[in-house]
Ligand SMILES: Nc1ncnc2c1ncn2[C@@H]1O[C@H](COP(=O)(O)OP(=O)(O)OP(=O)(O)O)[C@@H](O)[C@H]1O
C-alpha cells in the first residue's frame with residue numbers, strides 16, 4: 001500500500017511540475033492585472049525550442065535559457081500590446097496562443113536533422129533524469145519527493161519563494177496593489193507600468209520553463225500537442241489556487257494526481273475505455289472549478305485581482 | 318533660512334493650464350501656499366479644484382505652467398516625484414486597497430521602504446502616530462471592514478507616516494459627520510502648529526471659516542478671488558463661487574400629508590458582512606411628506622434604502638408600497654410600482670460611467686414608449702429626451718454623447734437626479750443626494766426634492782446634515798445601529814437633541 005502511494009505520488013509530482021511553473025507564473029501575471037491566455041502557445045514554444053537546442057547543443061542549461069528567452073519574448077509582446085497599446089487582453093492572449101501553437105508545430109517539422117526529414121518528432125536528446133538520492137530514495141513517501149529531476153526539485157524552492165515574495169516583501173505588496181487597484185498603487189508611488197511589464201514577462205518565462213519540463217523531462221522529446229492543453233488547465237488552476245502561489249501546488253497535484261491514477265489504471269489493463277481515462281483530469285478540473293466558484297460566492301471577498309483584464313492609464317477617469 | 322526669506326512661499330504654482338477633451342479644467346491658475354498656512358480652495362463642481370491638485374500630486378501633467386517648491390522650480394512627473402518634494406494628497410475618492418490591511422496601505426509605495434519590511438514595526442509606529450494625533454484605527458484591520466470615517470483616518474495617517482510637509486485634502490469632509498470633521502480640524506491645526514501646510518478643498522462654507530487662513534475661489538478653471546479668511550463671510554464666499562446670491566433656505570408649501578405610500582413593519586436585514594444592519598425598523602412615509610433619516614453614516618441607512626428598492630433581501634418583517642406588499646420583490650417590480658432611487662454610490666449603482674449621458678438618462682424608461690418600440694430602441698428619441706432633460710436640470714456636459722464618468726461629481730449626480738425624478742410616480746428614495754455637491758447644485762437638489770413632495774410624492778431622504786434635514790424634511794427619524802431612536806416633526810426638532818440621539822444616547826424623560 002505504502003509502495004502504491006509512493007509510486008502514485010512520484011508520478012503525480014512529475015506530472016504536476018510543469019503545471020506548478022506555469023501556475024505560479026500566471027498567478028504573478030494576473031496579480032499585476034494582466035490576463036495572459038497565451039500560456040498554451042508559450043508552453044509549446046518553450047517545449048519545442050528547448051528540445052531543439054538540447055538536441056543540437058547537448059546542453060540542458062542552454063536549453064532552459066532558450067525556453068526562458070522565448071517565453072519572455074512572447075509575453076513581452078503581450079505586455080506591449082495590452083499595457084502600452086491597451087489592446088484587449090483576451091484577444092492578445094488568444095492571438096499568442098494561436099501563433100505559438102502553429103509556430104511550434106511548424107518548427108517541429110523544420111528544425112530536425114535532414115536524416116529525420118527535418119522532423120523533430122521521434123528524436124531523443126539529453127534529458128533531466130531523476131537524480132539518485134541513494135538510500136533516502138527508498139523511504140516511503142519522502143522518496144517520492146526525492147526521486148525527481150532537477151526541475152521538480154526547483155518547485156520545492158519556487159513555491160515557498162513565490163509565496164514569501166508576494167506576501168512578505170515590498171515588491172510583493174506593490175504587485176498585489178497593482179492588480180487590485182492600479183490607480184491607488186500609482187497615486188501612492190508604485191511604478192505600475194513597470195510592474196505590469198515585469199510580471200507579465202516573468203510569468204511567460206516560468207510558463208515556458210513548464211513547457212521545457214515536458215520536452216526535457218516528463219515526456220522527453222518533441223511531439224505535436226505535447227502540452228495536452230496544459231496551458232488552458234493552468235488558467236483554471238490559477239483560479240483554483242485563488243491567486244496564491246502556495247496553493248498552486250494543490251491544483252497541480254490534483255491534476256497531476258488524476259493523471260497518475262489514470263496511467264496506473266491504464267497500465268493495469270482495466271476495461272474502462274482509454275478515451276474516457278484521458279478525459280478524467282479535464283473533467284476533474286471542471287468539477288473542482290465549479291465547486292470553488294460556488295464556495296467563493298459564499299465566502300466572498302477573496303477572488304480575482306479586482307483590475308484583472310482592464311487597462312490603466314494615469315490621466316483616465 | 319526661514320528668517321531671511323519670509324516672502325518665498327513654500328509652494329508656488331504659476332499659470333497652470335490643463336485641458337481634457339472638451340474642457341479646459343485649469344485655465345492659467347496661480348496658487349501660493351505659505352509655510353504653516355492652510356489654504357481653502359473653493360469652487361463649483363467642475364471648477365478644476367481636483368485637477369489643479371492632481372497636477373501638484375503628480376497624477377496629471379499640466380499642459381503649461383510651472384511649479385516651485387521652496388522657491389526652486391521642480392519637475393513633477395509622477396506621484397513619486399511629488400512625494401519626494403513632501404507633497405501628500407488625500408484624494409476625493411479614497412486611494413486605499415480594500416483587500417489590504419491598514420498597515421499595508423500606510424506603507425504602500427513609500428520610498429525607502431526596505432525589501433522585506435518589518436510589519437510589526439510599521440504597526441507600532443502607526444499606533445503611535447494614531448495616538449499622537451487622536452486618529453484611532455486598528456492597523457491589522459482590512460480596509461473593507463472600516464467605516465468611511467475610519468478610512469479617512471487611514472488616509473491622513475498615511476500622509477503623516479510619510480512625513481508629508483504639504484498636505485492636500487480634497488473634500489475630506491464630504492463623507493464625514495460634523496463630529497468627525499471637527500476631529501479632522503484638530504489634526505490639521507496640530508499639523509499647522511508643527512509648521513506643515515495644507516490645501517483644503519470643501520463645499521461647506523463654515524469649514525472654510527474654521528479650517529483655513531486664506532481662501533481662493535476657482536470658477537471655470539480660473540481664479541476669481543483670493544482673500545484672507547477672516548476678512549470674508551460664508552455668504553460672501555457663496556456669492557463669489559456661484560456668481561449670484563444663494564438661498565440657504567428652501568421655500569415649501571404647508572405640510573398636508575396624504576395616504577401612506579411606504580410602510581415598513583419590523584424590518585430586519587443584514588449588511589455585507591452578514592451582521593444585523595436593520596433591527597425591527599418600522600416607519601411610514603405619506604404622500605406629500607419628506608421623511609428625513611438622520612444618523613451617522615453606517616447605522617443602516619444604506620441597507621434601509623436597499624431593502625426598499627429591492628437591492629437587499631429582508632430577513633424578516635414586511636414592506637409595502639401603495640398598500641401592495643413589496644417585501645423581497647425584484648428591483649424591476651419595485652421600479653414598476655413607481656419607486657425612484659438616488660443611491661449613495663453614484664458611480665457603482667447610480668450610473669454607468671462608460672455609457673453616455675443620454676443612455677444613462679434613458680436607462681429607466683428604455684422599455685417603454687416613446688424611446689423604444691418593441692425590442693428596438695429609438696436613438697433619435699433618446700437624444701431628444703436627453704437634450705430636454707440636460708436643459709431642464711442644467712447638467713453641464715459637453716454633449717449628450719459624453720461618457721458620464723467624464724462629468725464632475727455634481728453633474729453625475731444631476732444626471733441621476735434627472736432620470737429618477739422624471740420616472741418617479743409615487744416614492745423617491747434619496748440617499749445623501751447633496752453629498753459632494755457645490756452649494757448651487759445642493760440648492761437645486763433640495764428644491765427638486767421639495768418640488769416632488771409638493772407634487773404629492775412621498776420622499777425618503779437620508780442625510781447626515783442636520784441642517785438639511787431640518788430645512789427640507791417634514792418629519793425626522795433618527796436611525797442608530799439600525800433602530801429608530803425616535804420620530805419628530807422637523808419644526809419641533811431640536812438640533813442638539815438630534816445630535817445626541819444620533820450618537821445613540823437615549824432620550825431622557827424631561828423633568829420639569
Ligand atoms: N481625467 C479626466 N478626463 C476627462 N475630463 C476630466 C478628467 N478629470 C477632470 N475632468 C474634467 O475637468 C473638469 C474639472 O474637474 P475637477 O475634477 O477638477 O473639478 P472639481 O472642481 O474638483 O469638481 P468637484 O467639486 O465636483 O470635485 C470637469 O469638467 C471634469 O469633468
Ligand SMILES: [Mg+2]
Pocket residue numbers: 366367368409487
Ligand atoms: Mg474634485
